Amino acid sequence: MKRKPSGWAGRTCLAVSLALSPLLLSSVTTLAAPAGGEPPVSAIDSYLVQAMDSTALPGMSVVVTHQGEVVYAGGYGHDSAGEPVTAHTPMRVASVSKSFTAMAVMTLVDDGRISLDEPVARQLPGFRMADSRSGRITVRQLLNQTSGLSDATIDIREAESASSLAGYVASLDTGTLAAEPGTRWAYCNANYEVAARLVEVASGARFGDYLRQRVFGPLGMSDSTVGDRVVRPARGFNSLFGVWVARPELRDVPYGSGAGGVVTTATDVGKWLISQTGNGPQLVTPRSLNTMHASSQVRDYGMGWGRETMDGTSLLVHSGNLFTYTAVEAIVPGTGYGFAVMTNSASLYDDAYEILAGLVAISQGRTPTVPGGWRQRIELTLGLVAFVAAMLGGLGVVRSRRWANRRTGSPAWRIGLRLAPGLLPLPLFAGCPTLISFLMNGRTVTWEQLTYFAAPLTFAVAVAAAAGTVTTVLRLLGLRSIASTR
Incomplete structure (x- = not known):
């Protein structure tokens, strides 16, 4: 699936625009935050109303959790059919899907059917490349994005035209590696498509079916799926000089993409965030959960989660950018808070990340900065x-x-x-x-x-x-x- 890069790489797309934009000046307003404790729903809602007004996004859904409870879940704006966006509106979450794929792999690691530190080639028949070093790529390196796989050294267009995950993996046979496995971090969707295929082989089930059985189902995420066949979101929007234009997503993926295929809702993501903070139903052992959240030796990126510092607070974060949808999720291990912001739009600037930063500030009793219309x-x-x-x-x-x-x-x-x-x-x-x-x-x-x-x-x-x-x-x-x- 052709999609915008997520997280750190995704925000790099602003560089060329900013280079052309000497007139860009920061303009923000502030909102008083609660004086400690769990933020009241009114404070969150007031902030989000202001954020929607200042960013002029067409639609957005948001969820905030704290330890084992959902503090807030709601929606704003409308979809392409003119229907109000709610906490139950299906949203494509793009590369946020990677954290779900990593979880699927770790359930099989706990079951003894996948080994993190054994070469992928020994566990996944059909995985071969025109580079002998690929035989040394481990499952851990796939999930840490340190395998050496890179868009620059594989035919990503051919791979993403495959009709199945098996076909995707087979298409990599002419590719090479950009670096020795385990030595360099490079964000590449192929890592998670290979991991998703490994889930299929190890479990004997289609990737989407396995996620429903072992991840979505146990958490009660009844409105979540992989791909658009079961739950089809409305068209998303692109911004063209201030006008939001409804457009179909660039390409529907016929296979269950492990890199960006999850469709879910704010209500369901709340259940996911609670589990990720170690509360509620647990899908893997505490050790495996910690492994997912731990950075590799090469980069502050774990398994479907990146570690960032926001105003002195350490967070686990992952963004997702398709061509008509944008999403970001975060948890604060130190406080047990979880956050997700999902929008049915995509543009040159990712407002979702800034909105999430404001929610983090509110959770800490600080005054949030309302996004200023960049x-x-x-x-x-x-x-x-x-x-x-x-x-x-x-x-x-x-x-x-x-x-x-x-x-x-x-x-x-x-x-x-x-x-x-x-x-x-x-x-x-x-x-x-x-x-x-x-x-x-x-x-x-x-x-x-x-x-x-x-x-x-x-x-x-x-x-x-x-x-x-x-x-x-x-x-x-x-x-x-x-x-x-x-």
Whole structure:
């Protein structure tokens, strides 16, 4: 499944937008927080109402848990059918799915049917690559994202066109590794697709069925599934210069994706967060739960959870970004709090993470910062870039003949220097997928994907490239016309 990177890599996608946005200035408002203890529902609701207003998201569902209780679960806004979003609205949670996949693997580890530190190749028939080092990849390294698998060294497009997890794994046979297993961290969805296939082989059940039997079912997550066949969310939204456009997700995955296929609700995620803090029904032993949450020796990333520090508080966090949905989950091991924010939209800026940060602040009796509309500012800046480029392009077209007259007789090298600035946006536009892939730490990005979450950026660069190219061509034609008449 082609999807935006999540977590740290996902937020890197802002870099190119911010580079074009010198007008971006932070603007926030604050909300008084409760003075200790569990935050009242009214404080959370008031904050979320303000957050919805400041971010202008189309829809959002949220859950907050504390130890063994759900403190708050609710929804805001609407879906693409105009229905109100509630705590029971199905949401795609993208790469947040990885924590569920890791849990499925750990249940089989506890059952003795998977070994964390044995090579995957010994436990998963059909897993082979054109790199002898792949035979040393362990299950632990898959879940820690330290296997050496990378979008840059495997044919991710072919893999994600597979009709089954078995086909996905088979497609990796021509790939190589970017590093020796266990030596480098690289976020790659293939790690969790291989892990999901391992679950199928070790359990004898389809991945989605196993999750329902051993993860969703025991926790009472009755509205959760893998893929869209059982529970189909409404279309999500993309933001195009401040207008939310309802669009189908880029591609429905025919196989039960372990990297990003979970569809769930705020109510169900609340049960999951309670279990992840060691309360309520437990799916694995305490030792296995700690193993999932522990960072590897290479990076502060465990198994479907990353460790971050937010205002001095250590959290376990994982974000998820598809092309029309965004999600983030977090737990605070020190206090037993859990949080999840899910939105039915995707854009150049991830508001869900900032909203979650405000919920963490409220839980600690601090004053939360209400998100200040960075998405709107980014898109306004890109809109201005497109407008100015179009105006300059129009002016260049009108004056192209005059420009040619003034340069007639000039040396070719000087004319070339004069024309070069107008052509600069063209290679930038042509190289957009490569540039964005680089900024996203090597994640594969396609043109089709750039018409979704990055539509305002793609449009702005396209307008600049078109304006510069048309102006340059007309100037050259003017020079040629003048030369031919002499």
